Amino acid sequence: MKLTRRDMLQKAGVVLVAFGAGCTFLSSCAPVPPRREEPAPPLPPGEQRDRAIDDFFKINLGVRRNERVLVFTDDQNPVVAREAQYVAKRGTAYAEIIFLRYPRVGPSATEPPKELWEKAFGPRITLELEEKGLMRKILQKKLGLLMNMITCIPPNFVNPAFILPSLNL
DSSP: OOOOHHHHHHHHTBOOOOOOSSSSOOOOOOBOOOOOOOOOOOOOHHHHHHHHHHHIIIIISOOOTTSEEEEEEESSSHHHHHHHHHHHHHHTTTSEEEEEEEOOOSSTTOOOOHHHHHHHHOHHHHHHHHHTTHHHHHHTTSSHHHHHHHHTSOTTTOOHHHHGGGOOO
16 A cells, blocks of 8 residues: 555654645644643542542552641631541542541630540650640640741751650749
């Protein structure tokens, strides 16, 4: 089978454009862009929410199945509390989820209760904080600057148990 110039251009992945009525053809060749698929229709709101939550766990947090994620909220706003619980439930596909909903402890910016600290750091650390008289100060926000310094230390850099014994406040 003899290939025409047009067949060869198509096989090469280029477009042939002919100009002028009197010319046999003048050609301009360019790579053929892949055929674009029609954009997908927008997702319904529920699916958008699910995708956002999934992306949060997969991309933003980058968690693995063997890692734990603490999702917490107070019960001040029932809508927010339900959403937090939904995020926790959805997150079980990506990591071990620890969910805590606690009663409102006071006005905005009040430290969460000791129970949350135990979920986050474990009972050994919170017990040590109590023994050193620091838990009460933390909950009263009297150690704000110190806690900011501790939380800025990368978790793989130092174990909080090594910091706490040196605190003499």
